[in-house]
Amino acid sequence: MSHPVAPATGSGRIRTPLPFPTAAKPAVADTQLRANLHRATRTIRAKRARVVDEVPDWEALRDAGSAIKADVQRRLPELLEQFEASATAAGATVHWARDAAEACRIVVALTRAAGADEVVKVKSMATQEIELNEALEAAGIAAYETDLAELIVQLGDDTPSHILVPAIHYNRAQIREIFQRRMADAPADLSDEPAALAEAARAHLRRRFLSARVAVSGANFAVADTGTLVVVESEGNGRMCLTLPETLISVVGVEKLLPTFTDLEVFLQLLPRSSTGERMNPYTSMWTGVTPGDGPQDVHIVLVDNGRSAVLADPVGRPALSCIRCSACLNVCPVYERAGGHAYGSVYPGPIGAILSPQLTGVADNASLPYASTLCGACYDVCPVKINIPEILVHLRQQAPHPPAERAAMRVLAWVMRSPRRWAAALRLARTGAGPLGAYRERRTGARTLRRLPWPASAWTRSRDLPLPAPQTFREWWGKQ
Amino acid sequence: MRIALFITCVNDLAFPATGIAVTRILRRLGHTVDFPADQTCCGQMHANTGYRAEAMPMVRNYVDVFDSYDAIVAPSGSCTAMIRDQYPRLHPPATSVAARTYELSELLVDVLGVTDVGAEFPETVTYHPTCHGLRMLRLGDRPLTLLRQVRGIKLVELADAEECCGFGGTFALKNPDVSTAMLTDKCARVRDTGARVLAAADNSCLAHIGGGLDRHRSGVRAVHYAEILAETGAAS
Numbered sequence: 001m002s003h004p005v006a007p008a009t010g011s012g013r014i015r016t017p018l019p020f021p022t023a024a025k026p027a028v029a030d031t032q033l034r035a036n037l038h039r040a041t042r043t044i045r046a047k048r049a050r051v052v053d054e055v056p057d058w059e060a061l062r063d064a065g066s067a068i069k070a071d072v073q074r075r076l077p078e079l080l081e082q083f084e085a086s087a088t089a090a091g092a093t094v095h096w097a098r099d100a101a102e103a104c105r106i107v108v109a110l111t112r113a114a115g116a117d118e119v120v121k122v123k124s125m126a127t128q129e130i131e132l133n134e135a136l137e138a139a140g141i142a143a144y145e146t147d148l149a150e151l152i153v154q155l156g157d158d159t160p161s162h163i164l165v166p167a168i169h170y171n172r173a174q175i176r177e178i179f180q181r182r183m184a185d186a187p188a189d190l191s192d193e194p195a196a197l198a199e200a201a202r203a204h205l206r207r208r209f210l211s212a213r214v215a216v217s218g219a220n221f222a223v224a225d226t227g228t229l230v231v232v233e234s235e236g237n238g239r240m241c242l243t244l245p246e247t248l249i250s251v252v253g254v255e256k257l258l259p260t261f262t263d264l265e266v267f268l269q270l271l272p273r274s275s276t277g278e279r280m281n282p283y284t285s286m287w288t289g290v291t292p293g294d295g296p297q298d299v300h301i302v303l304v305d306n307g308r309s310a311v312l313a314d315p316v317g318r319p320a321l322s323c324i325r326c327s328a329c330l331n332v333c334p335v336y337e338r339a340g341g342h343a344y345g346s347v348y349p350g351p352i353g354a355i356l357s358p359q360l361t362g363v364a365d366n367a368s369l370p371y372a373s374t375l376c377g378a379c380y381d382v383c384p385v386k387i388n389i390p391e392i393l394v395h396l397r398q399q400a401p402h403p404p405a406e407r408a409a410m411r412v413l414a415w416v417m418r419s420p421r422r423w424a425a426a427l428r429l430a431r432t433g434a435g436p437l438g439a440y441r442e443r444r445t446g447a448r449t450l451r452r453l454p455w456p457a458s459a460w461t462r463s464r465d466l467p468l469p470a471p472q473t474f475r476e477w478w479g480k481q
Numbered sequence: 482m483r484i485a486l487f488i489t490c491v492n493d494l495a496f497p498a499t500g501i502a503v504t505r506i507l508r509r510l511g512h513t514v515d516f517p518a519d520q521t522c523c524g525q526m527h528a529n530t531g532y533r534a535e536a537m538p539m540v541r542n543y544v545d546v547f548d549s550y551d552a553i554v555a556p557s558g559s560c561t562a563m564i565r566d567q568y569p570r571l572h573p574p575a576t577s578v579a580a581r582t583y584e585l586s587e588l589l590v591d592v593l594g595v596t597d598v599g600a601e602f603p604e605t606v607t608y609h610p611t612c613h614g615l616r617m618l619r620l621g622d623r624p625l626t627l628l629r630q631v632r633g634i635k636l637v638e639l640a641d642a643e644e645c646c647g648f649g650g651t652f653a654l655k656n657p658d659v660s661t662a663m664l665t666d667k668c669a670r671v672r673d674t675g676a677r678v679l680a681a682a683d684n685s686c687l688a689h690i691g692g693g694l695d696r697h698r699s700g701v702r703a704v705h706y707a708e709i710l711a712e713t714g715a716a717s
């Protein structure tokens with residue numbers, strides 16, 4: 001069987017309902033949120049820096065990771081068919097989904113066929129992307145998140161705000177409050193000690209694991225030559241989900257492929273150090289189809305496109321598909337740290353979200369995201385697979401619809417600046433035109449800056465003074481020598 | 482060696498003192514510098530905001546104006562990064578002139594082999610490495626190496642120095658809230674150092690941070706490090 005023709009764009013939770021600057025506003029004003037994010041990202045990036053520094057061949061590993069992913073992107077159709085053949089031979093059933101709706105339909109049908117009205121979930125970013133929980137609920141099926149942070153977010157009727165730490169925006173007092181309000185079996189005297197919170201969640205989840213007949217998982221890697229799926233995690237909840245239920249449905253983005261089993265050697269070094277700042281993650285689970293008498297006997301893999309083929313078609317933007325969702329770029333991003341994950345409107349926040357979401361949906365649908373960056377480059381430096389995020393941001397800005405007033409101003413400015421004669425005249429004009437203004441303010445306050453300007457310059461003078469043109473430009477000084 | 486000055490549009494208009502400083506430093510070291518009058522702008526703002534077509538005539542103008550020089554020096558990390566990093570991709574004939582374009586500290590340390598430029602500046606100074614200088618040009622501590630040789634200077638370390646100040650060209654206008662939040666944190670770190678002068682290699686970032694410092698009446702002056710290197714203690 002071959003996979004169907006892919007659609008141009010993806011759907012699901014990858015669109016910004018509000019432009020980024022608008023969505024960021026409340027987060028920037030929320031001092032508690034900013035303090036939570038500041039503390040959490042600083043702690044984890046310091047940890048990451050420490051363990052990365054221990055690895056003498058880190059740069060070579062990054063190159064290797066980047067090269068393997070580039071190879072996958074070059075031969076994706078071929079590798080996907082190889083994966084399908086290997087997984088099928090091992091007893092799994094492979095399904096193909098063009099978009100979010102199709103993927104949801106497949107999972108709902110499989111769950112119904114298993115006769116279940118609830119599922120346990122783990123490691124499921126792809127299912128967040130396709131909005132599976134909502135689809136299951138609409139079909140009368142309850143979905144229970146089992147990842148501690150995902151559980152917190154689910155109980156709080158919230159959405160994740162970080163790839164790895166979906167509840168990064170909460171502190172422990174807020175988590176305790178959510179548990180007491182929404183977790184029926186939480187101890188009455190629950191404290192906000194991390195150990196107590198984890199224990200309450202563990203007891204709560206244990207009952208779920210033992211009763212669930214269907215589990216839904218994601219995967220970090222899908223190995224083409226063996227048909228193996230790999231889940232890398234810290235809590236052990238994944239291991240429970242992947243082994244206890246009778247039916248296992250894994251929802252996997254098509255970009256998760258690796259050509260061979262030995263390629264894991266590279267990625268199992270890159271991922272934990274970049275994401276949690278650990279040398280090795282506590283649990284790595286791998287499964288290949290069905291093993292009679294051991295683990296789930298009914299294994300399904302849903303391979304999701306949802307816009308990925310469109311990304312693949314663009315040679316400049318394509319490396320975004322190399323992302324291994326480590327979240328290192330989020331943790332170093334000064335914009336993410338102030339705006340929080342929700343401002344990106346997508347299940348993929350931070351720098352990777354700013355390049356991936358607009359590519360999945362088409363840039364016009366997420367036009368503010370490529371501008372949600374200062375192009376400072378910190379994300380590119382930490383990315384374990386060397387995705388040149390600033391370069392892709394600039395590339396996407398090129399395709400974004402531009403506001404008419406901005407376009408007009410940029411064109412005029414470009415027209416002036418491309419001619420040395422016009423530019424010299426404009427400099428004279430700017431200098432003499434601003435001269436009286438500057439002289440006035442200088443007489444009054446002794447400062448050669450402006451404090452309040454009308455729109456659109458007010459965006460600048462709201463928080464900083466604006467320097468005035470100097471009394472003499474450089475070229476005038478040069479000419480007088 | 483024929484050294485040309487690329488003074489950049491922002492410096493020409495608003496910060497001529499930086500270009501004058503670069504001229505003085507190089508002349509003091511015995512070099513002849515030229516300022517080709519037909520230069521305008523490197524096109525960075527247009528290219529980075531998504532107006533590549535509009536930027537292209539500026540890119541070509543740069544090549545026309547500077548291609549005959551052995552070295553071109555710009556007192557701006559981000560404009561130098563635009564030329565060195567983006568030009569070869571945007572316009573392949575620019576590859577050679579791009580490779581001969583240096584930020585001031587690169588020209589001094591790597592090309593001319595100088596770290597002591599004979600400056601004197603008795604002030605407490607802290608240094609902010611701007612993003613493009615730090616991560617695209619990999620300037621490393623070249624500017625600091627030059628500043629350390631300045632007589633009378635007291636250099637103090639800036640906490641979280643490598644974190645972006647929130648300027649980002651049009652980012653400051655498109656995302657004013659986030660930009661302001663980043664600026665506020667940067668200004669607080671600068672004030673914590675107790676320095677009276679903040680130095681950096683980019684006047685646009687300095688205009689942003691300096692504008693924030695002025696707004697809060699911090700008393701800290703933001704200057705391009707070239708202006709410190711140009712000071713000799715003698716009345717000029």
Ligand code: SF4
Pocket residue numbers: 274322323324325326327328329330352379382383384385386387
């Ligand atoms: S873009 Fe790179 S740093 Fe960011 S999450 Fe993906 S792999 Fe990690």
